[in-house]
Amino acid sequence: xxxxxxxxxxxxxxxxxxxxxxxxxxxxxxxxxxxxxxxxxxxxxxxxxxxxxxxxxxxxxxxxxxxxxxxxxxxxxxxxxxxxxxxxxxxxxxxxxxxxxxxxxxxxxxxxxxxxxxxxxxxxxxxxxxxxxxxxxxxxxxxxxxxxxxxxxxxxxxxxxxxxxxxxxxxxxxxxxxxxxxxxxxxxxxxxxxxxxxxxxxxxxxxxxxxxxxxxxxxxxxxxxxxxxxxxxxxxxxxxxxxxxxxxxxxxxxxxxxxxxxxxxxxxxxxxxxxxxxxxxxxxxxxxxxxxxxxxxxxxxxxxxxxxxxxxxxxxxxxxxxxxxxxxxxxxxxxxxxxxxxxxxxxxxxxxxxxxxxxxxxxxxxxxxxxxxxxxxxxxxxxxxxxxxxxxxxxxxxxxxxxxxxxxxxxxxxxxxxxxxxxxxxxxxxxxxxxxxxxxxxxxxxxxxxxxxxxxxxxxxxxxxxxxxxxxxxxxxxxxxxxxxxxxxxxxxxxxxxxxxxxxxxxxxxxxxxxxxxxxxxxxxxxxxxxxxxxxxxxxxxxxxxxxxxxxxxxxxxxxxxxxxx
Ligand SMILES: Nc1ncnc2c1ncn2[C@@H]1O[C@H](COP(=O)(O)OP(=O)(O)O)[C@@H](O)[C@H]1O
Ligand SMILES: O=COP(=O)(O)O
Ligand SMILES: [Mg+2]
Numbered sequence: 001x002x003x004x005x006x007x008x009x010x011x012x013x014x015x016x017x018x019x020x021x022x023x024x025x026x027x028x029x030x031x032x033x034x035x036x037x038x039x040x041x042x043x044x045x046x047x048x049x050x051x052x053x054x055x056x057x058x059x060x061x062x063x064x065x066x067x068x069x070x071x072x073x074x075x076x077x078x079x080x081x082x083x084x085x086x087x088x089x090x091x092x093x094x095x096x097x098x099x100x101x102x103x104x105x106x107x108x109x110x111x112x113x114x115x116x117x118x119x120x121x122x123x124x125x126x127x128x129x130x131x132x133x134x135x136x137x138x139x140x141x142x143x144x145x146x147x148x149x150x151x152x153x154x155x156x157x158x159x160x161x162x163x164x165x166x167x168x169x170x171x172x173x174x175x176x177x178x179x180x181x182x183x184x185x186x187x188x189x190x191x192x193x194x195x196x197x198x199x200x201x202x203x204x205x206x207x208x209x210x211x212x213x214x215x216x217x218x219x220x221x222x223x224x225x226x227x228x229x230x231x232x233x234x235x236x237x238x239x240x241x242x243x244x245x246x247x248x249x250x251x252x253x254x255x256x257x258x259x260x261x262x263x264x265x266x267x268x269x270x271x272x273x274x275x276x277x278x279x280x281x282x283x284x285x286x287x288x289x290x291x292x293x294x295x296x297x298x299x300x301x302x303x304x305x306x307x308x309x310x311x312x313x314x315x316x317x318x319x320x321x322x323x324x325x326x327x328x329x330x331x332x333x334x335x336x337x338x339x340x341x342x343x344x345x346x347x348x349x350x351x352x353x354x355x356x357x358x359x360x361x362x363x364x365x366x367x368x369x370x371x372x373x374x375x376x377x378x379x380x381x382x383x384x385x386x387x388x389x390x391x392x393x394x395x396x397x398x399x400x401x402x403x404x405x406x407x408x409x410x411x412x413x414x415x416x417x418x419x420x421x422x423x424x425x426x427x428x429x430x431x432x433x434x435x436x437x438x439x440x441x442x443x444x445x446x447x448x449x450x451x452x453x454x455x456x457x458x459x460x461x462x463x464x465x466x467x468x469x470x471x472x473x474x475x476x477x478x479x480x481x482x483x484x485x486x487x488x489x490x491x492x493x494x495x496x497x498x499x500x501x502x503x504x505x506x507x508x509x510x511x512x513x514x515x516x517x518x519x520x521x522x523x524x525x526x527x528x529x530x531x532x533x534x535x536x537x538x539x540x541x542x543x544x545x546x547x548x549x550x551x552x553x554x555x556x557x558x559x560x561x562x563x564x565x566x
Contacts, residue, residue, distance in 0.1 A: 007116045008565050011124035014265045022263035026296040036132050042258040056294025061325050064303040065312035066333040067372045070349045074335040075388035076303050081264050082119030082418020084301040086426030088268040095293040096270040097302040099285045101128045102203045104175040107551040111566040117419035121262050121270045125562045134256040135173045135202050141252035142171035142205045148245045149229050160232040163195045168229035173202040177544035204280040204541040209529035212274035212286040213322050221250045227528035237487050259289040266423050278305025279500045280541045282314040287323035306500035308372040313465050316379045317446045318493045326444045328437045330376045331386045336393040339365030347508040357394040366404050367512045375465050380445045382436040385413035386429050412436050454532050457494045462518040466503045472519045480523035493531040497539045505537030
């Protein structure tokens with residue numbers, strides 16, 4: 001096959017359709033839009049409000065999830081965009097709903113998150129850079145809370161904030177390990193009092209989760225106000241409402257709350273809104289984008305980050321209930337390289353080795369695929385395996401996967417070539433998904449009772465989703481558990497923060513680790529998001545840059561063209 005041009009070359013060669021034309025297939029009019037240039041728009045506040053309240057009962061929500069990935073990602077976002085294009089080509093009204101990229105990975109290891117090849121959203125460069133400013137808005141809003149909190153303590157500390165019990169970090173949308181742990185307030189009494197602090201990546205800010213889970217402006221403000229930023233000497237929580245800046249923060253998020261809409265390369269509408277990762281946060285786009293999509297289209301193809309153990313579990317247990325939607329099916333994206341990575345039991349990943357044809361290694365990786373299928377079926381969601389074909393994948397490797405799924409597992413599977421062929425490469429997958437939905441008769445069920453205690457929820461996810469024998473809570477985590485009761489989060493949903501490269505909390509254990517316990521070292525109540533984040537292993541809420549960051553390849557030509565984004 002001829003080599004496929006780079007994502008940026010494909011994007012540049014494509015003709016971007018005016019956004020008004022892209023959304024006309026959904027029945028949206030120009031006065032529903034607040035254009036940001038010719039090919040990007042936000043919905044107006046009124047249209048957002050109206051559509052978010054409309055019924056989504058007639059829509060089929062297809063969740064794109066994946067097996068345990070290599071650090072490069074196995075193609076969920078590419079498949080998400082390609083599948084929406086495929087439904088569009090089949091004559092259905094379809095939208096993609098994906099997250100907006102964080103500059104952290106764009107300038108770091110993973111690169112962009114706007115899809116790829118002939119299944120990407122446009123304008124790819126803008127979307128991967130500043131887009132409509134939402135991440136900058138979340139960063140600014142997050143840091144207004146931080147500054148107000150330190151200012152409150154500096155100005156006399158009327159609320160009695162215990163400076164050693166401040167739990168609200170600072171945020172920035174850059175992968176910068178040097179900012180993980182630092183001391184602020186140095187330089188004497190004019191700047192003090194000094195205290196330890198640290199930065200999280202904006203994608204890990206609780207405000208990002210709040211923005212993505214709020215169902216309207218009133219809910220957004222309620223959630224912002226409930227955020228716990230610190231505790232006082234009596235161990236009582238201090239909230240954003242206590243600081244008196246809920247309104248100011250909501251103002252900074254006013255436009256970020258409105259979904260962004262663009263077109264894919266083939267002109268299929270795509271909502272690109274909100275950007276939490278699925279290892280350090282809940283990992284899906286805003287529920288408003290999902291609801292608006294479901295109000296307008298027959299098919300909403302939406303993604304959840306990393307593997308089904310992370311993004312899909314959180315979509316089913318946190319997002320779908322919050323959005324009032326039910327998944328009709330799940331497309332489980334698998335790749336030859338990820339199967340080999342598990343089959344060869346390698347860590348760290350040697351990508352060159354993964355290029356060598358090795359159908360036996362592919363077969364040895366099936367146990368990881370099988371567990372992800374079982375996880376999705378445990379939620380009562382029909383699964384179709386999408387074999388995302390990369391250049392260089394051998395026919396016998398792809399055929400081995402399809403045969404294993406169809407004969408061995410008895411689940412539908414389709415080869416997807418949407419990267420190379422756009423929507424046409426996803427017709428078989430789209431058809432298989434439709435058949436799976438038509439045939440399915442089991443109810444969708446979250447994995448745990450909504451009113452179960454937090455510790456029980458964590459144990460359920462660890463054992464039934466990750467395959468752990470049990471959970472070990474450190475002394476700190478146990479103390480955090482005890483505090484949940486007093487802040488009314490004793491039975492809140494849980495958002496597990498775990499490495500994406502293993503079912504376990506040890507990234508080096510790929511395949512299907514057995515005979516292990518999940519270690520929870522800390523619980524972070526997210527009263528605004530309405531869940532409790534459980535930190536395991538050494539997951540970082542502020543990733544670092546790799547030895548050769550993507551930033552080294554990115555450049556600006558004299559005519560303003562951006563090169564090196566991928
Ligand atoms: N079939 C494919 N062929 C070549 N490159 C691909 C293919 N699918 C995905 N990619 C590339 O792999 C990387 C990860 O894809 P992405 O869709 O972002 O994965 P995920 O969303 O699962 O992290 C991106 O750079 C993307 O362009
Ligand atoms: O949160 C992670 O998302 P991807 O798996 O799409 O990189
Ligand atoms: Mg992605």
